Amino acid sequence: MITLDLLLHFWTMPFMVRAVIVLVTLGITAGIVGVFVNLRGFEFLTDGLTHAVFPGIAAGVAFAGSGGLFWGAAIAAAAATVFLSLLARRGVSSDAAVAVVLVAMFSVGVLIVSRSDDAAGQLEQLLFGRLFTVSLTEVVVTAIISVLAIATVLLTVRAQVMTAFDRDAARAAGYRVTLVDLSLNVAIALVVVSASIAVGNLLVIAFLIVPGALARVWARRLTSLFAIALSFAVLAGLAGLAGAFTISVGLDIPIPPGAAIAAVFVASYLLALLLFVIVRRPKAGGMG
Amino acid sequence: MSYFDRALIVITVVGILTGLVGTFVVLRKRVLFAQALTHATFPGAVIGILLGFSMQLGAVVACALIVGTITLIGRITPGGAGAASGVLLAGGFAAGALAQAFGSSVPVDMTALLFGSVLSVSTTDGVLAAIALVLTLLALVFAGKHVVYAMFDPEGYRGLGYEPAAMDALLMVLTTITVVVTMPAVGAILTIALIAAPAAAARALTARLGVMLAIAPTLSVASGVLGLLLSREFSVSAGASIALVATALLGVALIAGRWMPRRLRGEVVA
Numbered sequence: 001m002i003t004l005d006l007l008l009h010f011w012t013m014p015f016m017v018r019a020v021i022v023l024v025t026l027g028i029t030a031g032i033v034g035v036f037v038n039l040r041g042f043e044f045l046t047d048g049l050t051h052a053v054f055p056g057i058a059a060g061v062a063f064a065g066s067g068g069l070f071w072g073a074a075i076a077a078a079a080a081t082v083f084l085s086l087l088a089r090r091g092v093s094s095d096a097a098v099a100v101v102l103v104a105m106f107s108v109g110v111l112i113v114s115r116s117d118d119a120a121g122q123l124e125q126l127l128f129g130r131l132f133t134v135s136l137t138e139v140v141v142t143a144i145i146s147v148l149a150i151a152t153v154l155l156t157v158r159a160q161v162m163t164a165f166d167r168d169a170a171r172a173a174g175y176r177v178t179l180v181d182l183s184l185n186v187a188i189a190l191v192v193v194s195a196s197i198a199v200g201n202l203l204v205i206a207f208l209i210v211p212g213a214l215a216r217v218w219a220r221r222l223t224s225l226f227a228i229a230l231s232f233a234v235l236a237g238l239a240g241l242a243g244a245f246t247i248s249v250g251l252d253i254p255i256p257p258g259a260a261i262a263a264v265f266v267a268s269y270l271l272a273l274l275l276f277v278i279v280r281r282p283k284a285g286g287m288g
Numbered sequence: 289m290s291y292f293d294r295a296l297i298v299i300t301v302v303g304i305l306t307g308l309v310g311t312f313v314v315l316r317k318r319v320l321f322a323q324a325l326t327h328a329t330f331p332g333a334v335i336g337i338l339l340g341f342s343m344q345l346g347a348v349v350a351c352a353l354i355v356g357t358i359t360l361i362g363r364i365t366p367g368g369a370g371a372a373s374g375v376l377l378a379g380g381f382a383a384g385a386l387a388q389a390f391g392s393s394v395p396v397d398m399t400a401l402l403f404g405s406v407l408s409v410s411t412t413d414g415v416l417a418a419i420a421l422v423l424t425l426l427a428l429v430f431a432g433k434h435v436v437y438a439m440f441d442p443e444g445y446r447g448l449g450y451e452p453a454a455m456d457a458l459l460m461v462l463t464t465i466t467v468v469v470t471m472p473a474v475g476a477i478l479t480i481a482l483i484a485a486p487a488a489a490a491r492a493l494t495a496r497l498g499v500m501l502a503i504a505p506t507l508s509v510a511s512g513v514l515g516l517l518l519s520r521e522f523s524v525s526a527g528a529s530i531a532l533v534a535t536a537l538l539g540v541a542l543i544a545g546r547w548m549p550r551r552l553r554g555e556v557v558a
Contacts, residue, residue, distance in 0.1 A: 043374030044320045051477070095319045096488040097538070103481045104535035107528035110403050110478075114525040123399055128385050203385075206378035213371040255389035262382030269375050273361060 016245070018139050019131045019257070022198045023237040029146040029194065030207035031230030033153055033187050038212030039164040039225075044095060045084070046188050046208050048102035052080035053192045054201050055109035057126055062112050070141055073196055077189035080105065085182045129200030129258035131241070132248075142194045149190035156183045161222065199258035206262035207233065214269045217276050232268070240264035292520070294414060295406045295473075299512035299530070301417045302470045303482070305424055307505030309466040310487035311497075312459055316439050321358070321460075323480045324373040324380075325467045328354040330476035331383035333401050338391035343401075344416055344468050351464045354380070404475030404527030406516060417469040424462055431458060436497060473512075474527040481531035482508055489541030493548070507537050 037046055053076050060072020084098065113123050134142075153160060159180045162170040171177050188208060195204040215228035240261030248254050313322050329347035336346020354376055361372035388398060400408070428435075438445040438455035445452045463483075470479045486507035490500040515530030522529075 038371055041370050043370045044323075047323065047374065047377055095317060096314045096484040096491075097542075099319050099323060099480055100485040100488060100535050100538055103478060104532055107478060107481070107525075107531040107535075110528040111524045111532075114528065127402070128381075202381040203378065205374065206382065209371065209374040209378060213375055216371065253389060256385050259382045259385035259389070262378050263386055266375055266379035266382060270357075 015132055015134075016241075018134050018136065019198075019241055020238065021139055022131065022134055022142050023241055023261070024234055025143050025146045026191075026195050026198060026207060027211075027234030027237045028230055029149050029191055031211045031233035032150055032226060033184075033191050034208050034210070034212035034233065035215060035225050035229050036153055036160050036164070036184055036212070037188065037208055038216050040160065040184060042184065042188065043209050045098070045185070047205055048098055049077070049080060049084075049185065049188050050192050050201055050204050050208075051102045051106035053077045053189060053196070054106050054126070055112060057196055057201060058109035058112045061122070061126065062115075069196060070145070070193060073193040076105070077186075077193055081182065081185040081189050084185055085178060124256075125200070126196075127200050127202045128256040129196075129198050129203060131198045131244075131257040131261075134197055138197050142198065145190050145194035149187045149194065152183050152187040152190065156180060160184060199261060200256070203258040203262040206265040207237075210265040210269050211236075214272050217269075217272050233265075236264045236268055237261055291407055294411070295409060295516060295526075296513060298409045298414045298417055298473055299406055299516055300509050301414065301421055302473050303486075303509030303512040304505040305417065305421045305466050306470055306479075306482040307486050307490075307503075307508035308424060308428065308501060309462050310483040310508070311490060311500050311504045312435060312439070313463055313483055314487040314491060315497075315500075316456075316459060318459070318463065319480070319484050320370065320373055322463050322467065322483055324354060324358065324377050325351050325464055326471065326476050326479040326483075327377045327380040329468055329471045329479075330401055331380050331387055333471065333476070334384045334387045334391075334398075338387060342412070343472065344413075347468045347471060348464070350380075351468060355460060355464065400475070401471070402475050402477050403525055404471070404473050404478060404530075406473040406512075406526045406530070409472050413469070413472045417473075420465045420469040423465065427458065427462060431455070435459060474530055478527045478531040481534045482511065485531075485534035485538040486511065489538040492538075492541045492545035507541075508534070511537055 037043060053073050056072040056074070056076020056079075057069055058072070059076075060068035060070070062068075064071065080102070083101070110123075113126070159170065159175045160183075162173065162175060163177055163180045167177060170180070191208055192201075192204050195207055199207065211229035211233040212225075214232055215225045219225040219228050240263065241257055243264065244255055244257035244260035247260070248257075313319060328350045332347035332350025333343035334346070335350070336343040339346070358372045358376060361375075384398075384401075397405070399405075434445075434450065435455045435458060438450070438452040439459075442452040445455075466483065467479055470482060474482060486504045487500070489507050490503035493503055494500055511534035512530050515533040516526055518524075518533065519526040519529040
């Protein structure tokens, strides 16, 4: 059967090798950062940040071609994180204000793209990614940005955990909570930027939210939280890629691989929850 | 009626609706939930169109599923409803993109669903929005006091023998209806701007609920109409222009609110 044959030769195709490398990199990064997203309850903010980075991506591509994507995204991410931290500092922590500002930034991106010639096609690629056509340079850039994201959270790991469990105690212990928040924002933004090409702006959120949430269901201590989130993100990413490849080539239905991967992520999460309910493990002490 | 007139009428109806419901969404701090709903309408609408019935019907079904799942997950898992909403946000986009890929024989305009196309709304879209507005007004006239009481003092409300969760559920239903009928005009992603921005602006200008309920719809309609005119003038995406005008008005309101004497704003309600 042609499909099976193709699947077995998965590795021999350079574009697939690049896709696999990108996915493993993103899986590791998102697994680690995602645990903090979950512990700190930053899901809402993460969704907002992905929207906020979008105008940068759109502007970068519009003004400097696909090479401009990372730069544009990095600038937008920096602006958004600084802005969010300022909002939090001034006490405008109202979720409405944050949502509105971030959607507004997204609108700017849409405006930029809607002025270009092939608006619909470009928009779709920016939103849902193009994992099968990642270039070698883009693989390298993805890896570098991912390392930066991991370094940012690992350097602040103690402060993050402390702040996650007791914000006031963390402040009393001498941690500067605003800085702690800012560094997690930066890490999230870096993941958004590094995943933009591969899985697209709308689906990055699956990478950042699902592994942490899934690990939280089963893990009993911090280390297993990381272990579960990380291995899940990598494996589910590869499973999604294999699925997308099989369907695209075997059945001749071109599905965006990012969407297939996000679907695997979400389906596994629901399955894990179902298993949890069936087995009814007692809740982890101190994590609930 | 020209398509532009129709767009103006629809955006006005939708503006009043989002202003009213948005006020409660913002005061009850359900913006994240509303945002998850707006994203859920996307796969629902895609599937609705692919199966050949209306996109609003598909969107309502998807919203109902999402609300059910979020409530269920919020109960059974550590991490709670926030994580559940986040996961489903991602799931919504993925499901929409996949459904579109599998049903590629039927043309689905993805950008219209995500960012709205107020200039191509049908008369049916307009009628549905009007029905939603009438239903919402009826609900607020008859149950508005209950919603407010349950929102600001759930314990006291329970003490009177009522169930505050019922009012939360009513608010959820109203939010869902609003999101579904607004989506054709401004899209799955940008709808949240019309729900949250005018209400947050009203909140900055006044502490009185009655005044908020007047200001928020006014600002929302103004954002819609102004955004529409600007998008025609500069030939850019209408949904994005509307969202940006709404944001600009919020910015002005936040600044104006700081300069206003407290007496003008009324006393604190929340």
